Amino acid sequence: MRSLPFLAALLVAVPLLTGTAARAEDKMTIVAAENFYGDLARQIGGSNVTVTSILANPDDDPHLFETSPSTARTIADAKIIIYNGADYDPWMDKLLSASTSKDRTTIIAADLIGKKSGDNPHLWYDPATLPAIAKTLTADLSKRDPANAAHYEANLKAFQTSLEAIDKEIADVKKTYAGTEVTATEPVFGYMAEALGLKMLNYDFQVALMNDAEPSATQVAAFENSLKDGSAKILFYNSQVTDEATTRLLDIAKQNKVTVIGVTETEPAGQTIQTWFGGQIDAVQKALVARTQ
Numbered sequence: 705m706r707s708l709p710f711l712a713a714l715l716v717a718v719p720l721l722t723g724t725a726a727r728a729e730d731k732m733t734i735v736a737a738e739n740f741y742g743d744l745a746r747q748i749g750g751s752n753v754t755v756t757s758i759l760a761n762p763d764d765d766p767h768l769f770e771t772s773p774s775t776a777r778t779i780a781d782a783k784i785i786i787y788n789g790a791d792y793d794p795w796m797d798k799l800l801s802a803s804t805s806k807d808r809t810t811i812i813a814a815d816l817i818g819k820k821s822g823d824n825p826h827l828w829y830d831p832a833t834l835p836a837i838a839k840t841l842t843a844d845l846s847k848r849d850p851a852n853a854a855h856y857e858a859n860l861k862a863f864q865t866s867l868e869a870i871d872k873e874i875a876d877v878k879k880t881y882a883g884t885e886v887t888a889t890e891p892v893f894g895y896m897a898e899a900l901g902l903k904m905l906n907y908d909f910q911v912a913l914m915n916d917a918e919p920s921a922t923q924v925a926a927f928e929n930s931l932k933d934g935s936a937k938i939l940f941y942n943s944q945v946t947d948e949a950t951t952r953l954l955d956i957a958k959q960n961k962v963t964v965i966g967v968t969e970t971e972p973a974g975q976t977i978q979t980w981f982g983g984q985i986d987a988v989q990k991a992l993v994a995r996t997q
Contacts, residue, residue: 732848735779737787737796738766740828740971740980741813741837745786747976748841748859752852756782759793762944762970771795779803784844786837789814792825809844813837826969830895831871834977838863866978873985874899881992887930888940889950890914893967893984897940900988905930913949931956937995938963938988944970963991 731754736742742757749755756778759766779785779796780803787796789812800810813827814820816836827833842860846853874896882901888894891910898904909923919927930936931953939957941950943966957964965987971980 733782734784735782737793740977741786743971743977744834744838747863748838748856749845750859759970762968762972766969784809786811788827790819790823790825791821811837811840824891824894826892829893831899870981877989884937885935886938887936889953890942892942892969893940905936928956931960931962936962938965938991940965940967944968
């Protein structure tokens, strides 16, 4: 598999093109509900855009976020809005309905890949999501700023190329480890686990926990047994959300030598989409290698 140094070299080798440098007051204003969508916007728009990400602190639980007047003002001034949808960030719908604008473009990830309320809302881990947003954003920026259309297209190509390297890593894991059983406390990494060919156990438990519901005694027992009997080779957990149930499962996993991998709902500070995803996929690959040796 290609490692993180490879991905970093790829990004350095294909620098983003920014076109004619824009003055601060002339830059396109983009607001992203989540910081990974903000990172995408910066990679496509380069120095011709100003990007604000609302959910940006990797130490915060996104589910506890509350809007403020400053958040509303930030959205009101934006030319382009990017958010997840599928009930992940319902506060965005409320803010947008309170601040209408004829000249504003709204890009909703769920709409682009055909997801709806009730589906797993952690759409950024679906390999189809980021390319769809990038393509839509490029088209809108090119329409608004035709003088720099070629540069937005070049940035799109560079972004797509970097994701192709990650897709290759995903395919390599799937080729070798398809069907390997894993589990998770929440379905945060679900789309990526599916892309990797992994078989996810205890999904009903995960949905209950995600929705702040109490898993049934049967679901809890099945989850614990999958850790104790060796069925689950990896336990994924949301490292931004800690509670008594999660702590208990982590302890059981460690006692039974099940590899534990933390995943996040926010892009970690100092990383890019590419290094963030690449690091998590590398962690999965290393865990699977260790389990088969």
